[in-house]
Amino acid sequence: MSNEFNIKNIAKLASINLSKEEQDSLSNDLSIILEHVNALSDLKLHAQQQEIFIHPLEKELELQEDEVKKSLTHDEAISNAPESKDGKFVVPPSME
Amino acid sequence: MDVSNLSIREINSLFTKKELKPSELYSKVFENAANSEAALHAHLTLFEEENIKKAAESDKRFSSGKSASLLDGIPIAIKDNINIKNYKTTCSSKMLSNYTSPYDATVIEKLKEQNTLFTGKTNLDEFAMGSSTENSAFGLTKNPWNTDYVPGGSSGGSAASVGARSSIAALGSDTGGSIRQPASFCGLVGFKPTYGTVSRFGLVAFASSLDQIGPITKTVDDSRIIFSSISGEDNRDATSVINNQLDIPSDNTATIGVIKELMEDGISDEAKNEVNKVVEILKSKGYKVKEISIPIIKLSISIYYLIAPAECSANLARFDGVRYGLRVDGKTSYEMMENTRAEGFGAEVKRRILLGTYALSAGYYDEYYGKALQARKEMIDEFAKTFKDVDYLISPTTPTQAFKSGEKTSNPLEMYMSDLCTIPANLAGLPAISIPTGLSKDKLPLGVQIMSKPLSDNPLLDFSEIIEKEVQFDGQPKGWL
Numbered sequence A: 001m002s003n004e005f006n007i008k009n010i011a012k013l014a015s016i017n018l019s020k021e022e023q024d025s026l027s028n029d030l031s032i033i034l035e036h037v038n039a040l041s042d043l044k045l046h047a048q049q050q051e052i053f054i055h056p057l058e059k060e061l062e063l064q065e066d067e068v069k070k071s072l073t074h075d076e077a078i079s080n081a082p083e084s085k086d087g088k089f090v091v092p093p094s095m096e
Numbered sequence B: 001m002d003v004s005n006l007s008i009r010e011i012n013s014l015f016t017k018k019e020l021k022p023s024e025l026y027s028k029v030f031e032n033a034a035n036s037e038a039a040l041h042a043h044l045t046l047f048e049e050e051n052i053k054k055a056a057e058s059d060k061r062f063s064s065g066k067s068a069s070l071l072d073g074i075p076i077a078i079k080d081n082i083n084i085k086n087y088k089t090t091c092s093s094k095m096l097s098n099y100t101s102p103y104d105a106t107v108i109e110k111l112k113e114q115n116t117l118f119t120g121k122t123n124l125d126e127f128a129m130g131s132s133t134e135n136s137a138f139g140l141t142k143n144p145w146n147t148d149y150v151p152g153g154s155s156g157g158s159a160a161s162v163g164a165r166s167s168i169a170a171l172g173s174d175t176g177g178s179i180r181q182p183a184s185f186c187g188l189v190g191f192k193p194t195y196g197t198v199s200r201f202g203l204v205a206f207a208s209s210l211d212q213i214g215p216i217t218k219t220v221d222d223s224r225i226i227f228s229s230i231s232g233e234d235n236r237d238a239t240s241v242i243n244n245q246l247d248i249p250s251d252n253t254a255t256i257g258v259i260k261e262l263m264e265d266g267i268s269d270e271a272k273n274e275v276n277k278v279v280e281i282l283k284s285k286g287y288k289v290k291e292i293s294i295p296i297i298k299l300s301i302s303i304y305y306l307i308a309p310a311e312c313s314a315n316l317a318r319f320d321g322v323r324y325g326l327r328v329d330g331k332t333s334y335e336m337m338e339n340t341r342a343e344g345f346g347a348e349v350k351r352r353i354l355l356g357t358y359a360l361s362a363g364y365y366d367e368y369y370g371k372a373l374q375a376r377k378e379m380i381d382e383f384a385k386t387f388k389d390v391d392y393l394i395s396p397t398t399p400t401q402a403f404k405s406g407e408k409t410s411n412p413l414e415m416y417m418s419d420l421c422t423i424p425a426n427l428a429g430l431p432a433i434s435i436p437t438g439l440s441k442d443k444l445p446l447g448v449q450i451m452s453k454p455l456s457d458n459p460l461l462d463f464s465e466i467i468e469k470e471v472q473f474d475g476q477p478k479g480w481l
Helices: A007-013 A019-042 A074-078 B008-016 B022-040 B049-062 B106-113 B156-163 B182-187 B220-230 B269-284 B295-318 B331-342 B346-359 B366-386 B412-416 B423-428 B457-471
Strands: B043-044 B077-081 B116-123 B169-173 B191-192 B213-217 B254-257 B288-292 B392-396 B432-439 B445-452
Touching: A007 A019, A007 B346, A007 B412, A019 B288, A019 B295, A019 B366, A019 B412, A074 B392, A074 B457, B008 B049, B008 B116, B008 B220, B022 B049, B022 B077, B043 B156, B049 B116, B077 B156, B106 B220, B116 B156, B156 B169, B156 B182, B156 B213, B182 B191, B182 B432, B182 B445, B191 B220, B191 B457, B213 B220, B220 B457, B254 B269, B254 B331, B269 B288, B269 B392, B269 B432, B269 B445, B269 B457, B295 B346, B295 B412, B295 B423, B331 B346, B366 B423, B423 B445, B432 B457, B445 B457
Parallel strands: B077 B116, B077 B169, B254 B288, B254 B392
Antiparallel strands: B043 B116, B169 B213, B191 B213, B191 B432, B392 B445, B432 B445
16 A cells, blocks of 8 residues: 555645645644554455445345425525525635 | 432332422432533533423323333433534534534434433534544543543543433444443443444434444443334434344353454553453353454454545535535635635544545545455454354453543544444444443543344343343442532
């Protein structure tokens, strides 16, 4: 496993604006943690265990009927919005 | 006799015999809160005023003989990552400091149907990420046994509240040990049910394939009562399962396995001694006990710290300053999101989001997340094989007694290691319980953990109750009543 990472790129992907100080300290922490998780690279896995696993009890995902069920009202859904207008969420423009 | 020391069944019996009123018990737990909150800070919000009317309604039901529920009038504290309609759900994060829930979690709906009284919302590590409740944006919670020490985490407020008797029981959530570890640190019972038996609807998601709601209580029977009240399939949680319990023995025809890898280096002698003490008791009762080796357990921390952060980075993407929670302005939507998440999340949450983002990013997915998923599957298979041989597995709950506040905050990896014994049950979806068994030389509680196969929660509780009765741990933190 490789531990090379660019903290600025990761922060960009995660949409978190990090200060220079945070970049340094988080970079250091992540290196230590990644070094530890590298223990996994030595694990010899059995061939039949290559499938991707979803539910710890192996419950199969079931599709639900496409039907209207009781849920939040429009007003409830928007009640915690930092900014709203005419029942809609308001956000800054996507481009300057 | 102090009524707040009693078990749920004992309290219900007094209510039924009209020797105690729910409103009197409710006042008593708030008296206890008044004595302890300044020192412990178990709760973020206390509900006293709002629920006095509900306590009076419980009084009426018992006086007219119309109460049908063991939980009627029982004051229960709720971890502040579980939604109660019209109350704040902060997750101990600046991000949600002003968030008011417009709906009830399924577990809350179920407890309301039983006429449970809620005492308030308890402190936690931000978004349940931590092992000491030191990551809360709203201040530390202290251990009721000794305030120099942490109560554990992330459900540290729930454990401190039950420990100080400012509630009779509490709900927590457990992603890697967050119910069992604080229960152990505070001398209580902490039960993480089989994954899927308790609906996660209304629990703010951290790592969805690992998260599970469960009780923190004074006795095993209290945990049984709460588990039976909150469990059940729920179509609002796609991972929920039908709670069809297996029938495995809890009497001395059962075989017990001691996990070799959790009795080695990194585990204190005191923690090992508690396991050995329980093993001797079980042998004397005629149980067959043998040592079991599950080598992949040694990789638990590595597997967990790829899977949990990966899921957390996806789950916490919803906190973007648009629909709820904090917003910090920016010239564009993207700037607003980046500024909001920079300001709203604390250091540990950022650390895990970044780790998860990296593990899931192009070029690293197979190497990290994919490998961790495969290793997790291998662990599940190893447990399944082990449970063909034994009925229950025993280990320490935590490698050591509670640690001091500030002792592990500068080294994240050292903090992560404190969940070494509890993480495997989350990775494999197993039911697991911590039972208090004794005190360390520093007079702090120690506990043992028992695990069993998926959907054997009820036998696990029965077996744990046998240990509880034999060990007779009756310790209680002093000075709060």
